[in-house]
Amino acid sequence: MGVNRSTIMDLTRELAAAGLLEHQHAAAGSGAGRPSLVVRPRPERAYVLAFDIGTDRLAAARVGLGGQLLDRREADTPTRAAGRDMCDVLAELGQQMQQSATPGSACVGAGAALGAEPTTILTDLRHLLGRPVAVGRRAQLAAVAERERGAGAGFRDVVYLQGGDRVDGGIVVDGAILGRRDGQTPAIGHMLVDPQHGLPCSCGSLGCLDTKLGRYALLAGAGRDPEAGHRDAVRAMVRDAAAGDHTAARALAIAGDWLGIAVANLITLIRPQVVILDGTLRHLYAGAAERVHARIAHHTTPDTRWPTHLRPGILGQDAGLLGAAELGFAAFLDDPLHITAASASYPGPPHQ
Amino acid sequence: MGVNRSTIMDLTRELAAAGLLEHQHAAAGSGAGRPSLVVRPRPERAYVLAFDIGTDRLAAARVGLGGQLLDRREADTPTRAAGRDMCDVLAELGQQMQQSATPGSACVGAGAALGAEPTTILTDLRHLLGRPVAVGRRAQLAAVAERERGAGAGFRDVVYLQGGDRVDGGIVVDGAILGRRDGQTPAIGHMLVDPQHGLPCSCGSLGCLDTKLGRYALLAGAGRDPEAGHRDAVRAMVRDAAAGDHTAARALAIAGDWLGIAVANLITLIRPQVVILDGTLRHLYAGAAERVHARIAHHTTPDTRWPTHLRPGILGQDAGLLGAAELGFAAFLDDPLHITAASASYPGPPHQ
16 A cells, blocks of 8 residues: 555554454464564444434434444424423434443444524534534435435436425435535425426425425325325325326326426436435325326437436435435545535625 | 555656656756656647537647647538548548647547537547547537636536537536446436427427527527528627617527526536536627526525526637547546547447
């Protein structure tokens, strides 16, 4: 490696201090002289704390190198009325998991997945955990996790789309998540699919993908209560459509068209090897795959269309948590993923 | 560098053989012993041949490291009736430029910019020049050149849009042009901006950006002859609109809206630091900047909008040629840009 002895000593001392290496005396060989000291990696000893901070559910995990889920805990997100602070709950979960960790193992970092909204909770959490907490948007982190160890494993160019209250996602290009070093990241849910005729979006624009495939659009389009829990309600809509409910079937067909248009556009612009559909879009795709494929065929050419696979996500609810763990490890391994909450990095007023 | 003496000797021998290094005896120092042999780089000695193969114009250049245009020649693209082969003309231009190169300088590679269409000319050109010719799509290569030494210099995340007969472009993410290793590259001109209400596109889809801002759409929209030379005709339309021609002004406003929608969508999905507008879109932007900005403001949020600058391209007609030169150097420097003509890399029928 062209590295001299004292540099190696420094590096191994650092890794040993982090619990990642152990020193052993080599078995006596045939040579004369003092037996060499050898170092052996101990990947099972390093873990990160990962958090997924949802509006109704808090999840925390202790995750080993390679994405191994060593411990996982959940709690309801405390309401203002409950008199408990969200941050205290998270810190408590983190401390419990650290206490139950294998003696001698080392926490080497922490990461957290958030929705798109800005929050000051991270500053508090940093303070309570006594270490930096790397932050990313849930869908971006889920994209990283699905690409590393999920439906995108083995591919370098992946688009990940996640449906829920809102539509969000992440884009991986040549193995790296797309996003500027100053924290600006793609907002796939606000891709323009119907800018001249579409409905207003919560972001202030018109005809964003979110106005077609967000929870409200999907459920209201099928004549259902848009305030219902989105995952189950969308699953029920898909089930009912299959059972002959015409209103549900029609809404599903329209939603399938828009999903196909969105995927076609992403294929055209990004050329991923895989497009992963997750959350409510996973159910929508399961119920309207033919319609989605027909739309993609309509809006792409054969030579660009076929090298892209469509796949449902496979990590489920833990995708964001596993992505947050990746982020924690990335910071430790000095290999930043460049994911930060967009709101945290707003560079200020225009200087154009 | 942790590289041993014999490796250095091998490397310098190779670079010296290519004419990029020269050996010199160091000035006698204060130390005793034999004076060291030092090597000095000779960047002025390395050049590439670059070609831009247009439907009506062939351009060729000898380009030095750093994008220095050392020689530049042009010829009409021979028609079938002219009885001359396009490839012979290109090879002749290349040979003329090599003959007039500084004695002792070395040709280290060749690159060519093409339109989107497949072609077999490159095989012939390779044969005539006796060396590999790296190939890329013109707009992709122009994107690389504008990013390296044009309107995007100093930025890592750049979207480049080029208007002409068709709309095309390139996307640079964290300094690298976006495109798969198997040759699949973005087709920005076929971004869907009006998929439900738009006109059919030559690609078979509906409502692509090309159907709004391609030559035909721009000129026919202004009641002008779409067969006219696109650059001058679009410039004339912008000039006439400013002079009070209502038809031209109205067409310009509509085109400005679509350009704003396209740029807003690219900001949302890619988050570039700069969007560069070139070719006919450069003129369109000059004539409809307010309209373009208003549309971008309408379809993005302030925190995502402002960190992106809009700029006209500054390399002009030579952008593709300079990008082809980058491609030639990239192959030589063993730093592939992963740009190949999409048609050359079609991986075959679907295996999903």
